[in-house]
Amino acid sequence: MNITHAKTVTVPVSDQDRAKDFYVSTLGFEVLVDQQNGPVRWLQVAPRGAATSFTLASAEQGFTPGSASGIILETSDLDADCAGLAQAGAAIEGPDELPWGRQATLADPDGNRFVLSAPAPSGTRA
DSSP states (O other), X not given: OXXXXXXXXXXXXXXXXXXXXXXXXXXXXEXXXXXXXXXXXXXXXXXXXXXXXXEEEEGGGTOOTTOOOOEEEEOSOHHHHHHHHHHTTOEEEEEEEETTEEEEEEEOTTOOEEEEEOOOOTTOOO
């Protein structure tokens, strides 16, 4: 097999404009593609320089808003990001010390759940 990484993760949202605002303004992602093709809008965002991006897909595209969970986002400063997200009004819990490292949980406006993780301690992988 020659798989190198996950390219795109679909995040189901109820309102693409509201989601775009959250992912860009609150999380600091950049818009890679925002294109209308007939009734379907392809809205793709990503952290700057990331190999994996997120497609913010609407219910009209057959997705259930708020159904994504367990997606892990790594941060180089967990405490600062948690504080900034809380100040921005994001639904965040933690950070917590776990056997495999420090993590917090984050929800977007639709209830999609993410794990915000500090880099794994040396010798472990999250």
